[in-house]
Amino acid sequence: MVDQKLLVEEVKKIVSQEDVKYVIGYKKGTYGFAISPAFAYSPEYVDKFIFNPLCKKNLAVYPILEEKLPLKKGEKADTRKIGVIVKGCDSRALNQIIQEKGQKRENLVIIGIPCTGVIDQKKIISKFPNVTDYTDIEEKNGNYKISINGEVHNIPKEELLADFCTSCVAPNPVIYDILIGDEVEPWEPQEHNNLKELNEKTIEEKWAYWEEHFQRCIRCYACREACPLCYCKECMADMLTPQWIRRSVNLSENTAWNIMRAYHLAGRCVGCGECESVCPVNIPLMELNKQIENDVKEMFNYTAGMDVDEKPLFGMFRPDDPEEFIL
Ligand code: SF4
Ligand code: SF4
Numbered sequence: 001m002v003d004q005k006l007l008v009e010e011v012k013k014i015v016s017q018e019d020v021k022y023v024i025g026y027k028k029g030t031y032g033f034a035i036s037p038a039f040a041y042s043p044e045y046v047d048k049f050i051f052n053p054l055c056k057k058n059l060a061v062y063p064i065l066e067e068k069l070p071l072k073k074g075e076k077a078d079t080r081k082i083g084v085i086v087k088g089c090d091s092r093a094l095n096q097i098i099q100e101k102g103q104k105r106e107n108l109v110i111i112g113i114p115c116t117g118v119i120d121q122k123k124i125i126s127k128f129p130n131v132t133d134y135t136d137i138e139e140k141n142g143n144y145k146i147s148i149n150g151e152v153h154n155i156p157k158e159e160l161l162a163d164f165c166t167s168c169v170a171p172n173p174v175i176y177d178i179l180i181g182d183e184v185e186p187w188e189p190q191e192h193n194n195l196k197e198l199n200e201k202t203i204e205e206k207w208a209y210w211e212e213h214f215q216r217c218i219r220c221y222a223c224r225e226a227c228p229l230c231y232c233k234e235c236m237a238d239m240l241t242p243q244w245i246r247r248s249v250n251l252s253e254n255t256a257w258n259i260m261r262a263y264h265l266a267g268r269c270v271g272c273g274e275c276e277s278v279c280p281v282n283i284p285l286m287e288l289n290k291q292i293e294n295d296v297k298e299m300f301n302y303t304a305g306m307d308v309d310e311k312p313l314f315g316m317f318r319p320d321d322p323e324e325f326i327l
């Protein structure tokens with residue numbers, strides 16, 4: 001657990017710096033188990049900041065969305081830094097974005113928090129439906145201690161932990177300016193959900209499995225909007241000349257969309273689970289992402305976002321790169 005007082009104290013110091021524009025963190029949401037991103041432009045606002053196992057959102061998505069308005073004549077650009085709170089996977093996303101030159105390292109103040117895993121909102125809501133008042137949660141001795149309307153529930157961690165956290169390769173932030181709290185002991189990453197079982201299926205069975213899921217896709221693009229690595233100025237799915245993917249919602253176009261997105265994230269996805277969590281029709285997107293992550297590791301011995309000085313996977317060439325998949 002992060003010392004809440006220390007978090008607020010340290011973030012206040014950062015927001016007070018002249019060269020910092022604002023700091024992005026977490027605050028209580030408006031109901032139940034909801035958590036909202038918080039943007040602190042002043043030290044007073046930082047009193048709202050919290051960090052607990054419900055703080056799942058990958059905040060690395062926000063600095064990249066910073067709007068750069070056209071400057072008026074004689075006006076100077078605001079070049080102050082943006083502060084952002086990151087867990088392990090979020091820090092990997094920042095690393096990846098910096099490697100790809102989507103963001104400059106010197107424009108960020110990175111506040112790292114070692115992570116012991118986060119709660120899956122869908123799991124906790126199905127266990128405690130209709131909770132409307134804000135709920136305090138802390139992790140203690142392998143349990144989540146949840147206080148609802150004055151009653152305390154101790155729920156074993158594995159019942160609520162987000163599935164993607166069991167295969168986490170870096171719970172401690174891999175890049176930061178300041179670390180709040182002590183590093184945690186990393187755990188042995190597990191195979192994600194039913195990937196092993198899925199890999200034992202025939203091609204036809206795999207195709208049928210994904211068709212069943214893709215036909216439910218409503219093309220809301222929530223997965224794209226929540227993903228810190230989906231930051232192209234113009235997404236291929238929105239292009240009209242040429243039109244790569246039709247906008248019609250049907251199995252063929254939905255499949256093209258989901259496969260295109262998954263492959264665009266190959267060697268870039270950091271496994272933060274945001275895409276799957278926001279999908280309104282529960283498509284198991286992390287199974288696709290994790291399979292590609294495993295393939296990239298096996299073929300190129302590469303894990304996305306681990307080292308800010310490394311080149312992106314598809315921006316480099318090694319003479320011994322496998323090439324048997326090239327036709
Ligand atoms: S994937 Fe790792 S760093 Fe990210 S929330 Fe889960 S345990 Fe924390
Ligand atoms: S969030 Fe789900 S339903 Fe929406 S576009 Fe992505 S995969 Fe399709």
Ligand code: SF4
Nearest residue numbers: 227269270272273275
């Ligand atoms: S594809 Fe999903 S898991 Fe991967 S970085 Fe984007 S949001 Fe995170």
